[in-house]
Amino acid sequence: MALERTPQPLRVGVVGLGFAGTTALDAFSSLPGVEVVALAGQEQPRLDELAESRGVPNRYHDWEDLVARDDLDVVSIGVPNHLHHPIALAALGSGKHVFCEKPLAPTGALAQEMVDAARTANRVLEIAFNHRRRADVQYIRRYLDEHDIGRIYHARSSWRRRAGIPGLGSWFTNRQMAGGGPMVDLGPHMLDIALHLMDEPRVTSVSAVAYEELGRAGRGGRSGSTTTGGTRTFEVEDFASALLRLDTGGSIHLETSWASYSADEEDIAVELLGATGGARLFVRNYATDDTVRLYSDVAGAPAVTAPEVHVPAGHHLAVIEEFVATVRSGEWADAYGDYALHRSRVIDAVYQSAAEHREVEVP
Template identity: 55%
Template structure:
């Protein structure tokens, strides 16, 4: 028996407002809590159920947010027949199975990144969404930052000529999320730094580049610091044995795009470097360049534009300020897509959206295959 205050069937379905979307959230960590708070901040949304393995955390969140129905098992939450949306923020390896179950049960699904740990898992989710006619989306909130949107607009309106190379990275000095957490278990996470931070960097980069196809990948991975006991985000774990550290703390790759452009990608949880919590995307074009540099989630002075005017090198620093709150924005967009689908007024090309979701997973999947095989692989 799970610690549930309800059966899987609705207790209050007779009092439902037809316009209210009812949500169940699976996962109690930072991501799950962020999903929960973001859904609750939106009008016309009611979070009615919460699931997670940590009993004390489950009871705390349910009390704080007035959620009556709690479950230790995500499948029990999904079995409720009064839910419209299931939000998934569990260890990565569970994403595809839970999502497919929810989609086949007629629920729309919002999933934390990565969508799945393998391309096959992501494809199964997409196929289930297509068969059920339900909305499937992932928590790519970084592309909603105001500075990212400014760069996207600049590239669309001003342009920097043909972009022939890009450098993209997320680097931390001590950012391994627990040397003994599920994040560092290959069986539960499917990988380390690359599958944790990489989806955001890859999604933002592809968004800025206009969604090009990645043709081949040549990648390497290293887990030296984690195994040596360095780099933990929680200093209590620092300098302790990391023998059970089963994933990479650094991944680097060269991506070749179908249009001949290239991308140098580096993602790291830890390193004896000056980098602390630094996200960087640099685009090199024939007529100019743009660098987006975000140290420690900084919200201002993050953009530089490089141009050559009449033989003079110019550097522009636009005044763009990031207000934050990107998770509620991406979840609001998901909710609007659900409402539009229910009302028969689609707001996007679902097939193209699914292609983009799958592309992110396929790139990371290819990076891991390349690193394991020691050679370049086709995406």
């Protein structure tokens, strides 16, 4: 009788020492059959502290040295946006799967090159769209699967902060490094949730505006921000709003703000308007309860349902668990990041529309 072979551990290298890199490091380290064997980052004290506290045996100052290892199965990317593209191309080109923080890249053209590289190498390219894995978002998704609310003809999706520019003068506010402000930082999450709940329609055109009133004046910075990167000029927007037209004939209003003189300190909201019902997600200051409302008619009268949905921590872990499962499955043909590429193309169109003061088509 042949002995059943134990699957080899999945060996991971993590690039990045900030929130994204550390979150991915902890998530990968917590999974059975996964070993984080290498960590890269340029802040030496932080690199040493993380490697020692998490038991990572190999540490590198430069990401190129980590990616060059021939014993890695996965490279996880949690660094400033402009580095996603070169790291991913190098990792995919050397036969490694890639887990990447959002956005896929600062521009749609660079994102296309990443997706093409994943397809050529036949390796998984997954993006950290963790917010769609929130328990309340998943509850609404199941509700829509089980209840007919008619054609969803419009959605409102927004992430707004009262004062939350993540590091005035850091890489976040440098156009070349970040690619934009809140629309490229928060917008991918809100666009992803809306498209996910609406069964993945395609955005065909965009009409947008963008402003930089507070950030340009040095106001609206997040209190206690420790983001590093120097004292760069504020070069991006602090508020953007867009009307997206869909191939279904429907539409989405997408709005993002790092800073504005508005009522809420921070809120995440998605509202779906259907022909016979509706649903709303509203998360104030990262609330974990009482975030869902369902709208319908009961016995001819308007009805509002407030289901009890608790949102535990761990939705970042959930997306990494799914990524690991996909890698292990060997079924990679639909896992090259195409859906994330579409989101990058839409964000591109938002910035183009705002800059040119006209509606633009999405490729």
